[in-house]
Amino acid sequence: MSKTERLDSAREGAPLVREVKQAMTGFVSEFKGFQDEMNMKLQKTEERLTMLDRKSQLAARPRLSAATEESAPHQKAFNAYLRSGDDDGLRGLELAGKSMSTAVNSDGGFLVDPQTSDTVQSVLHSTASLRSIAAVVNVEATSFDVLVDHSDVGAGWATETDAQTETDTPQIDRITIPLHELSALPKASQRLLDDSAFDIEGWLASRIADKFSRAEAAAFIAGDGVDKPRGVLTHAKVENDNWSWGSVGYVASGVDGDVGPGDAIVDLVYALGAQYRANATFVMNSKTAGLVRKLKDADGRFLWSDGLAAGEPARLMGYPVVVAEDMPDAASNSYSIAFGDFNAGYTIAERPDLRVLRDPFSAKPHVLFYATKRVGGDVSDFAAIKLLKFGTS
Secondary structure, rough: OOHHHHHHHHHHHHHHHHHHHHHHHHHHHHHHHHHHHHHHHHHHHHHHHHHHHHHHHHHHOOOOOOOOOOOOOHHHHHHHHHHOOHHHHHHHHHHHOOOOHHOHHHHOEEEHHHHHHHHHHHHHOHHHHHOOOOOOEOOOOOEEEEEEEOOOOOOOOOOOOOOOOOOOOEEEEEEEEEEEEEEOOOEHHHHHHHHOOOOOOHHHHHHHHHHHHHHHHHHHOEOOOOOOOOOOHHHEEEHHHOOOOOEEEEEOOOOOOOOOOOHHHHHHHHHHHHHOOOEEEEEOOOOHHHHHHOEEEEEOOEEOOOOOOOOOOOOOEEEEEEEEOOOOOOOOOOOEEEEOOOOEEEEEEOOOOOEEEOOOOOOOEEEEEEEEEEEEEEEEEEEEEEEEOOOOO
8 A cells, every 4th residue: 555545544544533532531531430429429338337337336335424515525624623633624614604514612622524423323323222212302402391291181071052161271390301511532643643544534433432322321221410311210219009200110020139930021011001012112231131031921932032133123022122231230129121112201312413622732642532412311201111120029
């Protein structure tokens, strides 16, 4: 083929080459767009899967508190205060007007963050003491009043033509429960506080809760009411047949220093009024529970039955049993078993806040944390609680 013929052939094929190049360019462009679109979809899918996985992990994780985004600044500032004593963050929140999240300095210390506070409260409520079955109220004042109506308002049947008689005036009694300061003083070394891996808030919450729960449990049973709650067993105790308001009625077991036969438990149950028995609970310590577990009825059946599921309380004659170690051991004329509707019979009043004051000077090289809360307790319905006396009369 001559040179002229080759040039003519090239000119004729040039449009085809251009079309092929254009087609390839368009294909590459479309493929790149398709590739970008697929990558974007894969990225969005991966983000959704990550989000779902995070949500499932959060849902499965036990919730320690009701802390929200609003409480996050306080939690961070409180953590800094515990570790280094830097209170600028807490004071900054106070100046910003977030008074619910910061301390009132005149009261001493700073309010703990919601997570620590809720952790302490959850431990206190789960502790085997009267708190788990009593009425618990939050108050802002220094005391809490319970009003008790001793008599029913008069009522009667009448017809339209009968003369109406005036009903009796109810007799109201007032029980005042003062709040007392409960404190704990855990300490930690500064080296431990400087360790960022150390969970300072979790450690502090567990220490405070342990001290508070033991002090409360003892006071709710045997507190004398002087700078502490008044316990159930410190009120006057009289034989149930001679019971009157202001005292706690008891039933004798019939055996000095022992629980006696199963009949004593039956007598104790029915010494309590029917209106209280539906929500009643037995309270005793472990040693007494060991004695009661051996009791049988006339047909040889045990009066005690263990819970059917994990975490469910044991039952005595069908009523739940709270094992509170602060109840007295079996001894001559001891009041080792209580039975009653404690939600009606005993009231715990407390301030909802918990304060912590950091003291780096008194116990060098350790740092002391002075934690305080205000709590009170007393019998609020003397008819709702009965005792079993380990004696003959």
